[in-house]
Amino acid sequence: MGARHGGLLRRAILSGEFEPGGPATETAHGVRLALRDxxxxxxxxxxxxxxHRLGKTMAFVSSVEAKKAGSDRRQT
Known part of the structure; x- marks a missing residue:
């Protein structure tokens, strides 16, 4: 963490923003909930x-099998 960010964090902690129920805590909680959602x-x-992709694949396989079965019937 850079010196600038360390100073900002230190000031936020000292000002009480990170105390339970503080504004930063509520914001962080809201962000976590939004990210989870x-x-x-x-x-x-x-x-x-x-x-959907599996359904399309299964439909394709079924159509190929039907074509194979149809061509097998024609040959016999």
């Missing part, structure tokens, strides 16, 4: 994308 939404989006 954002992370959860991102995980849900990834799961949805994977499900």
């Amino acid at each position: 954002s992370c959860e939404r991102m995980k849900e989006d990834i799961r949805d994308h994977r499900r």
